[in-house]
Amino acid sequence: MIKQANLLFAASLMFCLSVVSPVRAHLEGNTPPPHCQLSFLDGKLAEGWEAMKGEVVYVDFWASWCPPCVKSFPFMSQLTHEFKDKGLKVIAINLDESVEDAKEFLAKRPVNFPILIDASKQCAQDFGVIAMPSTYIIDKKGFVRHIHRGFRTGEAEELRRLIEQLLIEEI
Amino acid sequence: MKVTHFIVISIILFSGATLSGCAQIAPWERGNLAKSHMALDPNPLQSSIRGHIYGSREAAASINSAGGGGGCGCF
Numbered sequence: 385m386i387k388q389a390n391l392l393f394a395a396s397l398m399f400c401l402s403v404v405s406p407v408r409a410h411l412e413g414n415t416p417p418p419h420c421q422l423s424f425l426d427g428k429l430a431e432g433w434e435a436m437k438g439e440v441v442y443v444d445f446w447a448s449w450c451p452p453c454v455k456s457f458p459f460m461s462q463l464t465h466e467f468k469d470k471g472l473k474v475i476a477i478n479l480d481e482s483v484e485d486a487k488e489f490l491a492k493r494p495v496n497f498p499i500l501i502d503a504s505k506q507c508a509q510d511f512g513v514i515a516m517p518s519t520y521i522i523d524k525k526g527f528v529r530h531i532h533r534g535f536r537t538g539e540a541e542e543l544r545r546l547i548e549q550l551l552i553e554e555i
Numbered sequence: 556m557k558v559t560h561f562i563v564i565s566i567i568l569f570s571g572a573t574l575s576g577c578a579q580i581a582p583w584e585r586g587n588l589a590k591s592h593m594a595l596d597p598n599p600l601q602s603s604i605r606g607h608i609y610g611s612r613e614a615a616a617s618i619n620s621a622g623g624g625g626g627c628g629c630f
Contacts, residue, residue: 447582449589479583505583516582 411512411528417443417520418510422477422500425487430500433526440467440550441522442474445508448489449480450516456535457493463547464497470551471524477502479516521546524555 411417422430433441444460446453457476464474474497478486483501490499502508511520515533521543523529530546532539580588587593596602 445582447586449586481583481586485586505581508581508583513582516585518582 411520412531413529414527416526417522417528418507420502420507420510421504422502422507425483425490425499425501430498433522436473436522437526438524438555439471439473440524440547442472442547443511443520443522444474444476445479445502445511445513445516445518446476447479447516448485452535453517454493455537456517456519457495459535459540459543461496463544467547467551472547472551474498475500477507479505479508479513519543521550523550524553 417433419432424430442460442463444453444456446456460474460476463472476495476497477500479502480486480489483503486499486501511518517533517535519530519532519535520528521530521532529550532543591597
């Protein structure tokens with residue numbers, strides 16, 4: 385009986401752990417990004433990742449209430465300013481529960497890169513977003529090459545170096 | 556026994572595993588949780604000032620009072 389109870393306890397524990405930490409898709413490496421249905425703030429549908437092949441794409445998932453996201457905005461503006469002509473595309477995907485929050489945020493902080501809306505949050509789920517902000521860097525071949533979670537000031541240089549390196553790469 | 560016991564224990568353990576109050580909150584669902592009034596201490600400045608006033612009136616030295624207690628009410 386005790387043996388059976390122990391076995392059951394072990395089985396329940398394993399079940400608990402499997403519920404707590406579900407397996408997530410790992411995109412980093414030679415994996416293309418998942419297909420996403422995204423739209424602009426005015427409701428127009430955005431083009432898919434396939435249309436951006438040949439460019440390095442910096443995809444950033446953000447929300448207006450997230451302080452590190454606020455910190456990352458000047459960095460993304462700077463990246464766009466410096467590397468747009470060299471083939472970098474910065475795309476910020478908003479995950480606010482209300483689009484109005486995003487619009488209010490952007491009215492205070494105008495940006496020079498496109499803002500997309502993931503209304504169903506399906507894109508964030510497929511990308512496996514577990515932190516805010518989450519950054520995915522897609523190379524010219526259309527593969528996710530780097531995943532970065534959070535944003536601290538010291539990490540900006542590292543990201544910049546990686547982007548420069550990806551921009552040099554041939555298709 | 557023991558079948559009944561076994562069934563009862565298995566039901567308890569299984570419900571313990573499944574009915575736990577834990578829920579995964581996706582990052583994009585944390586907007587309301589991120590609001591300042593949802594923090595454990597929603598007004599840290601007010602709390603520290605109150606702590607300082609309280610500490611200055613306590614007999615023992617407090618971490619909140621620079622003068623070190625004594626109950627004199629000195630700030």
